Amino acid sequence: MPEKTIFQKIIDREIPAPLVYEDDLVAAFNDIAPQAPVHVLIVPKKLIPRVGEAAAEDQAALGALLLAAGRIAEKLGINDTGKGFRLVINHGRDAGESVPHLHVHLLAGRPMEWPPG
């Protein structure tokens, strides 16, 4: 059995981190090193290392990640175009991936630049 990722340990409640959202397929918690006033990580409960390695059977989990983002944004009062939020998924070295457990970054609370760095 491969060692659990840090995110798996949070999902399994082995590392304490308050969950801001949870359903059957995903859990979400605040990033430990926030890059914006709002920085939530949304993670599938099933270990999918990165988005490019997701399989057809992961379709429901992938959809659940985006649905959760909308629900969390609604809860935080940023689910309108006046405020808004950005979703980011990093796959691999050049993108800056550091935790090999698929996660969506939900960033908000400040203007975002484009193109991203």
Ligand code: AMP
């Ligand atoms: P990425 O670079 O896309 O793989 O994102 C990994 C994110 O996980 C980074 O933004 C880290 O700050 C965050 N992170 C790492 N360890 C923890 C932790 N124990 N709790 C919350 N966030 C974490």
